Amino acid sequence: xxxxxxxxxxxxxxxxxxxxxxxxxxxxxxxxxxxxxxxxxxxxxxxxxxxxxxxxxxxxxxxxxxxxxxxxxxxxxxxxxxxxxxxxxxxxxxxxxxxxxxxxxxxxxxxxxxxxxxxxxxxxxxxxxxxxxxxxxxxxxxxxxxxxxxxxxxxxxxxxxxxxxxxxxxxxxxxxxxxxxxxxxxxxxxxxxxxxxxxxxxxxxxxxxxxxxxxxxxxxxxxxxxxxxxxxxxxxxxxxxxxxxxxxxxxxxxxxxxxxxxxxxxxxxxxxxxxxxxxxxxxxxxxxxxxxxxxxxxxxxxxxxxxxxxxxxxxxxxxxxxxxxxxxxxxxxxxxxxxxxxxxxxxxxxxxxxxxxxxxxxxxxxxxxxxxxxxxxxxxxxxxxxxxxxxxxxxxxxxxxxxxxxxxxxxxxxxxxxxxxxxxxxx
Numbered sequence: 001x002x003x004x005x006x007x008x009x010x011x012x013x014x015x016x017x018x019x020x021x022x023x024x025x026x027x028x029x030x031x032x033x034x035x036x037x038x039x040x041x042x043x044x045x046x047x048x049x050x051x052x053x054x055x056x057x058x059x060x061x062x063x064x065x066x067x068x069x070x071x072x073x074x075x076x077x078x079x080x081x082x083x084x085x086x087x088x089x090x091x092x093x094x095x096x097x098x099x100x101x102x103x104x105x106x107x108x109x110x111x112x113x114x115x116x117x118x119x120x121x122x123x124x125x126x127x128x129x130x131x132x133x134x135x136x137x138x139x140x141x142x143x144x145x146x147x148x149x150x151x152x153x154x155x156x157x158x159x160x161x162x163x164x165x166x167x168x169x170x171x172x173x174x175x176x177x178x179x180x181x182x183x184x185x186x187x188x189x190x191x192x193x194x195x196x197x198x199x200x201x202x203x204x205x206x207x208x209x210x211x212x213x214x215x216x217x218x219x220x221x222x223x224x225x226x227x228x229x230x231x232x233x234x235x236x237x238x239x240x241x242x243x244x245x246x247x248x249x250x251x252x253x254x255x256x257x258x259x260x261x262x263x264x265x266x267x268x269x270x271x272x273x274x275x276x277x278x279x280x281x282x283x284x285x286x287x288x289x290x291x292x293x294x295x296x297x298x299x300x301x302x303x304x305x306x307x308x309x310x311x312x313x314x315x316x317x318x319x320x321x322x323x324x325x326x327x328x329x330x331x332x333x334x335x336x337x338x339x340x341x342x343x344x345x346x347x348x349x350x351x352x353x354x355x356x357x358x359x360x361x362x363x364x365x366x367x368x369x370x371x372x373x374x375x376x377x378x379x380x381x382x383x384x385x386x387x388x389x390x391x392x393x394x395x396x397x398x399x400x401x402x403x404x405x406x407x408x409x410x411x412x413x414x415x416x417x418x419x420x421x422x423x424x425x426x427x
Protein backbone atom coordinates (compact mmCIF):
# COMPACT_ATOMS: atom_id res chain seq x y z
CA UNK A 1 0.00 0.00 0.00
CA UNK A 2 1.08 3.63 -0.53
CA UNK A 3 2.21 5.96 2.31
CA UNK A 4 2.79 9.72 2.06
CA UNK A 5 4.48 12.36 4.22
CA UNK A 6 4.76 16.14 4.27
CA UNK A 7 7.88 18.23 3.69
CA UNK A 8 8.53 18.47 7.46
CA UNK A 9 9.08 14.74 7.98
CA UNK A 10 10.85 11.78 6.43
CA UNK A 11 9.82 8.12 5.95
CA UNK A 12 12.17 5.16 6.29
CA UNK A 13 11.15 1.87 4.66
CA UNK A 14 13.00 -1.27 5.74
CA UNK A 15 12.53 -5.03 5.42
CA UNK A 16 12.21 -7.27 2.36
CA UNK A 17 14.02 -5.88 -0.68
CA UNK A 18 15.01 -2.75 1.37
CA UNK A 19 18.63 -3.22 2.30
CA UNK A 20 19.79 -0.60 2.96
CA UNK A 21 16.54 1.06 4.10
CA UNK A 22 14.84 3.53 1.75
CA UNK A 23 14.62 7.13 3.12
CA UNK A 24 12.18 9.59 1.60
CA UNK A 25 11.89 13.24 2.80
CA UNK A 26 8.48 14.59 1.73
CA UNK A 27 6.81 12.29 -0.81
CA UNK A 28 5.17 8.88 -1.18
CA UNK A 29 6.30 5.26 -1.18
CA UNK A 30 4.80 1.80 -1.74
CA UNK A 31 5.14 -0.58 1.23
CA UNK A 32 4.52 -4.32 1.16
CA UNK A 33 2.49 -5.23 4.21
CA UNK A 34 3.94 -7.73 6.71
CA UNK A 35 7.29 -7.99 4.97
CA UNK A 36 8.25 -4.26 4.98
CA UNK A 37 8.13 -1.70 7.78
CA UNK A 38 7.72 2.08 7.60
CA UNK A 39 8.93 4.59 10.24
CA UNK A 40 8.74 8.39 10.39
CA UNK A 41 11.13 11.04 11.73
CA UNK A 42 10.29 14.75 12.16
CA UNK A 43 12.27 17.39 10.21
CA UNK A 44 10.91 20.41 12.10
CA UNK A 45 13.13 23.29 13.21
CA UNK A 46 13.83 23.13 16.95
CA UNK A 47 14.43 26.33 18.96
CA UNK A 48 16.83 25.82 21.86
CA UNK A 49 17.37 28.20 24.77
CA UNK A 50 21.05 27.56 25.56
CA UNK A 51 21.70 28.87 29.10
CA UNK A 52 25.01 28.67 30.92
CA UNK A 53 24.89 29.92 34.57
CA UNK A 54 27.93 31.09 36.52
CA UNK A 55 30.59 30.04 34.09
CA UNK A 56 34.05 31.29 34.95
CA UNK A 57 35.78 33.26 32.23
CA UNK A 58 39.49 33.28 31.46
CA UNK A 59 40.11 35.81 34.27
CA UNK A 60 37.95 33.89 36.74
CA UNK A 61 34.89 36.13 36.63
CA UNK A 62 31.64 34.12 36.90
CA UNK A 63 29.01 35.18 34.37
CA UNK A 64 25.78 33.79 33.03
CA UNK A 65 25.20 33.62 29.27
CA UNK A 66 21.98 32.82 27.45
CA UNK A 67 21.88 32.02 23.75
CA UNK A 68 19.15 31.13 21.26
CA UNK A 69 19.81 28.40 18.64
CA UNK A 70 17.70 26.90 15.82
CA UNK A 71 18.54 23.36 14.74
CA UNK A 72 16.89 20.73 12.49
CA UNK A 73 17.56 17.36 10.96
CA UNK A 74 18.77 17.85 7.36
CA UNK A 75 16.40 15.82 5.19
CA UNK A 76 17.90 16.92 1.88
CA UNK A 77 21.32 15.53 2.72
CA UNK A 78 21.04 11.74 2.43
CA UNK A 79 24.13 11.05 4.55
CA UNK A 80 23.04 13.37 7.40
CA UNK A 81 19.48 11.96 7.19
CA UNK A 82 20.82 8.43 7.43
CA UNK A 83 22.96 9.43 10.44
CA UNK A 84 20.00 11.14 12.15
CA UNK A 85 17.80 8.07 11.54
CA UNK A 86 20.41 5.81 13.12
CA UNK A 87 20.72 8.04 16.18
CA UNK A 88 17.21 9.45 16.71
CA UNK A 89 14.77 6.98 15.11
CA UNK A 90 11.97 6.31 17.58
CA UNK A 91 12.82 9.36 19.72
CA UNK A 92 10.51 12.32 20.23
CA UNK A 93 11.28 15.90 19.33
CA UNK A 94 11.78 16.74 23.05
CA UNK A 95 14.44 14.06 23.36
CA UNK A 96 16.18 15.23 20.18
CA UNK A 97 16.01 18.85 21.43
CA UNK A 98 17.51 17.87 24.79
CA UNK A 99 20.46 16.10 23.11
CA UNK A 100 21.14 19.09 20.85
CA UNK A 101 20.71 21.52 23.76
CA UNK A 102 23.23 19.72 25.95
CA UNK A 103 25.71 19.64 23.08
CA UNK A 104 25.35 23.37 22.40
CA UNK A 105 25.55 24.25 26.11
CA UNK A 106 28.75 22.28 26.48
CA UNK A 107 30.39 24.08 23.58
CA UNK A 108 29.07 27.43 24.86
CA UNK A 109 30.60 26.89 28.31
CA UNK A 110 33.91 25.82 26.77
CA UNK A 111 34.10 28.96 24.67
CA UNK A 112 33.18 31.22 27.65
CA UNK A 113 36.08 29.71 29.61
CA UNK A 114 38.55 30.77 26.91
CA UNK A 115 37.38 34.39 26.66
CA UNK A 116 37.28 37.41 28.93
CA UNK A 117 34.14 39.24 30.07
CA UNK A 118 35.12 42.23 27.95
CA UNK A 119 35.55 40.10 24.79
CA UNK A 120 32.18 38.43 25.29
CA UNK A 121 30.33 41.65 26.22
CA UNK A 122 31.92 43.95 23.62
CA UNK A 123 32.06 41.55 20.65
CA UNK A 124 28.96 39.40 20.79
CA UNK A 125 29.07 38.64 17.12
CA UNK A 126 32.50 37.05 17.42
CA UNK A 127 31.31 34.94 20.37
CA UNK A 128 28.21 33.79 18.44
CA UNK A 129 30.31 32.85 15.42
CA UNK A 130 32.68 30.76 17.56
CA UNK A 131 29.80 28.87 19.25
CA UNK A 132 28.09 28.33 15.88
CA UNK A 133 31.29 27.04 14.28
CA UNK A 134 32.28 24.65 17.08
CA UNK A 135 28.77 23.30 17.71
CA UNK A 136 27.99 22.80 14.00
CA UNK A 137 30.78 20.27 13.53
CA UNK A 138 29.55 18.01 16.37
CA UNK A 139 25.86 18.32 15.53
CA UNK A 140 26.55 17.54 11.87
CA UNK A 141 28.04 14.25 12.99
CA UNK A 142 24.60 13.53 14.54
CA UNK A 143 22.76 14.52 11.35
CA UNK A 144 21.56 17.81 12.85
CA UNK A 145 22.32 21.12 11.22
CA UNK A 146 22.61 24.40 13.14
CA UNK A 147 20.46 26.94 11.34
CA UNK A 148 21.45 29.92 13.53
CA UNK A 149 22.86 30.92 16.92
CA UNK A 150 22.51 34.31 18.63
CA UNK A 151 23.82 35.50 22.01
CA UNK A 152 20.75 36.68 23.90
CA UNK A 153 21.98 37.87 27.32
CA UNK A 154 25.14 38.24 29.41
CA UNK A 155 24.95 39.08 33.12
CA UNK A 156 26.74 38.41 36.41
CA UNK A 157 26.00 38.51 40.16
CA UNK A 158 29.15 40.48 41.11
CA UNK A 159 28.20 43.79 39.37
CA UNK A 160 31.28 43.35 37.17
CA UNK A 161 29.48 44.36 34.07
CA UNK A 162 27.84 47.24 35.95
CA UNK A 163 31.29 48.49 37.01
CA UNK A 164 32.49 48.19 33.45
CA UNK A 165 29.50 50.27 32.49
CA UNK A 166 30.27 52.94 35.06
CA UNK A 167 33.90 53.14 33.94
CA UNK A 168 32.75 53.29 30.38
CA UNK A 169 30.15 55.90 31.29
CA UNK A 170 32.76 57.99 33.06
CA UNK A 171 35.07 57.63 30.12
CA UNK A 172 32.30 58.59 27.79
CA UNK A 173 31.44 61.62 29.92
CA UNK A 174 35.10 62.59 30.07
CA UNK A 175 35.42 62.19 26.35
CA UNK A 176 32.27 64.23 25.95
CA UNK A 177 33.63 67.09 28.07
CA UNK A 178 36.98 66.95 26.24
CA UNK A 179 35.19 66.79 22.98
CA UNK A 180 33.03 69.75 23.90
CA UNK A 181 36.09 71.80 24.95
CA UNK A 182 37.90 70.81 21.77
CA UNK A 183 34.83 71.68 19.78
CA UNK A 184 34.62 75.12 21.39
CA UNK A 185 38.34 75.64 20.83
CA UNK A 186 38.07 74.47 17.28
CA UNK A 187 35.00 76.62 16.85
CA UNK A 188 36.87 79.73 18.04
CA UNK A 189 39.85 78.82 15.87
CA UNK A 190 37.62 78.17 12.91
CA UNK A 191 35.84 81.45 13.52
CA UNK A 192 39.16 83.34 13.69
CA UNK A 193 40.39 81.47 10.69
CA UNK A 194 37.17 82.24 8.89
CA UNK A 195 37.52 85.93 9.77
CA UNK A 196 41.12 85.88 8.55
CA UNK A 197 40.07 84.16 5.39
CA UNK A 198 37.26 86.68 5.03
CA UNK A 199 39.68 89.61 5.35
CA UNK A 200 42.17 87.86 3.06
CA UNK A 201 39.43 87.14 0.60
CA UNK A 202 38.31 90.76 0.77
CA UNK A 203 41.86 91.98 0.15
CA UNK A 204 42.34 89.44 -2.57
CA UNK A 205 39.05 90.51 -4.08
CA UNK A 206 40.12 94.13 -4.06
CA UNK A 207 43.51 93.18 -5.50
CA UNK A 208 41.81 91.08 -8.15
CA UNK A 209 39.49 93.97 -8.92
CA UNK A 210 42.49 96.30 -9.24
CA UNK A 211 44.25 93.75 -11.42
CA UNK A 212 41.12 93.33 -13.47
CA UNK A 213 40.84 97.12 -13.87
CA UNK A 214 44.52 97.31 -14.82
CA UNK A 215 44.19 94.40 -17.23
CA UNK A 216 41.08 96.05 -18.65
CA UNK A 217 42.91 99.32 -19.21
CA UNK A 218 45.95 97.54 -20.68
CA UNK A 219 43.85 95.35 -22.91
CA UNK A 220 41.73 98.32 -23.91
CA UNK A 221 44.90 100.21 -24.86
CA UNK A 222 46.17 97.19 -26.75
CA UNK A 223 42.81 96.80 -28.44
CA UNK A 224 42.78 100.50 -29.32
CA UNK A 225 46.25 100.14 -30.83
CA UNK A 226 45.15 97.05 -32.71
CA UNK A 227 41.97 98.79 -33.90
CA UNK A 228 43.91 101.84 -35.07
CA UNK A 229 46.50 99.57 -36.63
CA UNK A 230 43.80 97.59 -38.37
CA UNK A 231 42.19 100.80 -39.60
CA UNK A 232 45.51 102.06 -40.90
CA UNK A 233 46.25 98.66 -42.40
CA UNK A 234 42.80 98.65 -43.95
CA UNK A 235 43.35 102.06 -45.51
CA UNK A 236 46.83 101.09 -46.65
CA UNK A 237 45.46 97.78 -47.91
CA UNK A 238 42.79 99.67 -49.85
CA UNK A 239 45.37 101.95 -51.41
CA UNK A 240 47.65 98.99 -52.01
CA UNK A 241 44.78 97.10 -53.59
CA UNK A 242 44.02 100.09 -55.83
CA UNK A 243 47.68 100.25 -56.82
CA UNK A 244 47.74 96.48 -57.40
CA UNK A 245 44.60 96.77 -59.49
CA UNK A 246 46.16 99.52 -61.60
CA UNK A 247 49.35 97.53 -61.86
CA UNK A 248 47.40 94.43 -62.86
CA UNK A 249 45.57 96.47 -65.52
CA UNK A 250 48.89 97.78 -66.82
CA UNK A 251 50.30 94.25 -66.74
CA UNK A 252 47.31 93.00 -68.67
CA UNK A 253 47.80 95.79 -71.21
CA UNK A 254 51.47 94.89 -71.47
CA UNK A 255 50.47 91.27 -71.74
CA UNK A 256 48.13 92.14 -74.60
CA UNK A 257 50.95 94.05 -76.28
CA UNK A 258 53.29 91.13 -75.65
CA UNK A 259 50.73 88.79 -77.19
CA UNK A 260 50.32 91.06 -80.19
CA UNK A 261 54.09 91.38 -80.50
CA UNK A 262 54.41 87.63 -80.16
CA UNK A 263 51.85 87.14 -82.88
CA UNK A 264 53.74 89.57 -85.11
CA UNK A 265 56.99 87.75 -84.37
CA UNK A 266 55.27 84.47 -85.11
CA UNK A 267 54.00 85.83 -88.40
CA UNK A 268 57.46 87.15 -89.24
CA UNK A 269 59.01 83.81 -88.30
CA UNK A 270 56.45 82.05 -90.49
CA UNK A 271 57.25 84.45 -93.32
CA UNK A 272 60.97 83.85 -92.80
CA UNK A 273 60.34 80.11 -92.75
CA UNK A 274 58.31 80.42 -95.96
CA UNK A 275 61.04 82.43 -97.63
CA UNK A 276 63.68 80.01 -96.42
CA UNK A 277 61.69 77.11 -97.82
CA UNK A 278 61.16 79.04 -101.06
CA UNK A 279 64.90 79.86 -101.21
CA UNK A 280 65.72 76.28 -100.42
CA UNK A 281 63.38 75.08 -103.17
CA UNK A 282 64.57 77.59 -105.77
CA UNK A 283 68.27 78.03 -104.96
CA UNK A 284 69.61 75.61 -102.35
CA UNK A 285 68.20 72.42 -103.81
CA UNK A 286 69.34 73.19 -107.38
CA UNK A 287 72.73 74.31 -105.99
CA UNK A 288 73.03 71.12 -104.00
CA UNK A 289 72.01 69.12 -107.06
CA UNK A 290 74.61 70.97 -109.14
CA UNK A 291 77.16 70.48 -106.36
CA UNK A 292 76.34 66.80 -106.23
CA UNK A 293 76.66 66.55 -110.03
CA UNK A 294 80.02 68.37 -109.98
CA UNK A 295 81.21 66.20 -107.11
CA UNK A 296 80.22 63.07 -109.05
CA UNK A 297 82.03 64.43 -112.13
CA UNK A 298 85.08 65.32 -110.07
CA UNK A 299 84.98 61.90 -108.44
CA UNK A 300 84.74 60.25 -111.86
CA UNK A 301 87.60 62.43 -113.17
CA UNK A 302 89.65 61.60 -110.08
CA UNK A 303 89.01 57.90 -110.56
CA UNK A 304 89.94 58.28 -114.22
CA UNK A 305 93.19 60.05 -113.28
CA UNK A 306 93.91 57.39 -110.67
CA UNK A 307 93.34 54.66 -113.22
CA UNK A 308 95.50 56.48 -115.78
CA UNK A 309 98.18 57.05 -113.17
CA UNK A 310 98.04 53.42 -112.15
CA UNK A 311 98.25 52.39 -115.82
CA UNK A 312 101.16 54.79 -116.39
CA UNK A 313 102.86 53.54 -113.22
CA UNK A 314 102.41 49.98 -114.42
CA UNK A 315 103.82 50.98 -117.79
CA UNK A 316 106.74 52.76 -116.13
CA UNK A 317 107.32 49.76 -113.91
CA UNK A 318 107.37 47.41 -116.87
CA UNK A 319 109.56 49.87 -118.83
CA UNK A 320 111.85 50.17 -115.82
CA UNK A 321 112.11 46.42 -115.56
CA UNK A 322 112.95 46.28 -119.30
CA UNK A 323 115.51 49.08 -118.95
CA UNK A 324 116.93 47.40 -115.89
CA UNK A 325 117.29 44.21 -117.87
CA UNK A 326 118.87 46.14 -120.70
CA UNK A 327 121.18 48.00 -118.33
CA UNK A 328 122.10 44.70 -116.76
CA UNK A 329 122.88 43.21 -120.14
CA UNK A 330 124.75 46.34 -121.15
CA UNK A 331 126.61 46.32 -117.87
CA UNK A 332 127.60 42.74 -118.37
CA UNK A 333 128.74 43.58 -121.90
CA UNK A 334 130.64 46.64 -120.72
CA UNK A 335 132.14 44.59 -117.93
CA UNK A 336 133.37 42.09 -120.48
CA UNK A 337 134.56 44.97 -122.66
CA UNK A 338 136.28 46.61 -119.72
CA UNK A 339 137.88 43.34 -118.83
CA UNK A 340 139.15 43.06 -122.33
CA UNK A 341 140.25 46.71 -122.28
CA UNK A 342 141.99 46.10 -119.02
CA UNK A 343 143.82 43.22 -120.61
CA UNK A 344 144.63 45.50 -123.53
CA UNK A 345 145.72 48.27 -121.19
CA UNK A 346 147.88 45.77 -119.47
CA UNK A 347 149.46 44.87 -122.76
CA UNK A 348 149.69 48.29 -124.44
CA UNK A 349 149.69 50.62 -121.44
CA UNK A 350 150.24 54.22 -122.71
CA UNK A 351 149.19 53.53 -126.25
CA UNK A 352 145.87 52.15 -124.99
CA UNK A 353 145.32 55.16 -122.80
CA UNK A 354 145.93 57.52 -125.75
CA UNK A 355 143.61 55.50 -127.86
CA UNK A 356 140.91 55.67 -125.20
CA UNK A 357 141.35 59.40 -124.81
CA UNK A 358 140.99 59.91 -128.51
CA UNK A 359 137.77 57.91 -128.44
CA UNK A 360 136.42 60.06 -125.69
CA UNK A 361 137.36 63.43 -127.15
CA UNK A 362 134.12 63.71 -129.12
CA UNK A 363 132.24 63.10 -125.95
CA UNK A 364 134.33 65.71 -124.16
CA UNK A 365 133.69 68.21 -126.89
CA UNK A 366 129.97 67.42 -126.68
CA UNK A 367 130.01 67.95 -122.94
CA UNK A 368 131.76 71.31 -123.40
CA UNK A 369 129.53 72.51 -126.18
CA UNK A 370 126.25 71.21 -124.77
CA UNK A 371 125.64 74.17 -122.41
CA UNK A 372 126.34 76.60 -125.23
CA UNK A 373 124.20 74.69 -127.70
CA UNK A 374 121.23 74.61 -125.26
CA UNK A 375 121.39 78.40 -124.85
CA UNK A 376 118.82 79.78 -127.29
CA UNK A 377 119.86 83.39 -126.86
CA UNK A 378 122.93 85.15 -125.50
CA UNK A 379 122.50 88.75 -124.53
CA UNK A 380 125.49 90.88 -123.79
CA UNK A 381 124.75 93.56 -121.21
CA UNK A 382 127.49 96.02 -120.55
CA UNK A 383 127.42 98.86 -118.12
CA UNK A 384 130.95 99.86 -118.58
CA UNK A 385 131.95 98.95 -122.11
CA UNK A 386 132.24 96.05 -124.51
CA UNK A 387 135.43 94.89 -122.92
CA UNK A 388 133.52 93.77 -119.87
CA UNK A 389 131.15 91.57 -121.90
CA UNK A 390 134.01 89.94 -123.78
CA UNK A 391 135.90 89.40 -120.60
CA UNK A 392 132.87 87.79 -119.04
CA UNK A 393 132.45 85.45 -122.01
CA UNK A 394 136.16 84.67 -122.05
CA UNK A 395 135.92 83.90 -118.33
CA UNK A 396 133.08 81.48 -118.90
CA UNK A 397 135.07 79.74 -121.70
CA UNK A 398 138.08 79.57 -119.47
CA UNK A 399 135.94 78.14 -116.72
CA UNK A 400 134.79 75.42 -119.08
CA UNK A 401 138.36 74.69 -120.08
CA UNK A 402 139.35 74.56 -116.46
CA UNK A 403 136.72 71.88 -115.80
CA UNK A 404 137.88 69.87 -118.84
CA UNK A 405 140.57 67.79 -117.09
CA UNK A 406 138.11 66.78 -114.42
CA UNK A 407 135.59 65.76 -117.08
CA UNK A 408 138.21 63.77 -118.92
CA UNK A 409 139.29 62.06 -115.72
CA UNK A 410 135.66 61.25 -114.88
CA UNK A 411 135.05 59.73 -118.30
CA UNK A 412 138.34 57.88 -118.74
CA UNK A 413 139.57 57.41 -115.24
CA UNK A 414 142.99 58.78 -116.36
CA UNK A 415 144.28 62.21 -115.46
CA UNK A 416 145.01 64.30 -118.52
CA UNK A 417 148.50 65.09 -117.25
CA UNK A 418 149.44 61.45 -117.74
CA UNK A 419 148.75 61.61 -121.47
CA UNK A 420 149.70 65.19 -122.33
CA UNK A 421 153.36 66.20 -122.05
CA UNK A 422 154.38 69.49 -120.62
CA UNK A 423 155.25 70.72 -124.09
CA UNK A 424 151.92 69.57 -125.44
CA UNK A 425 153.10 66.36 -126.96
CA UNK A 426 151.41 63.10 -126.78
CA UNK A 427 153.38 60.19 -125.37
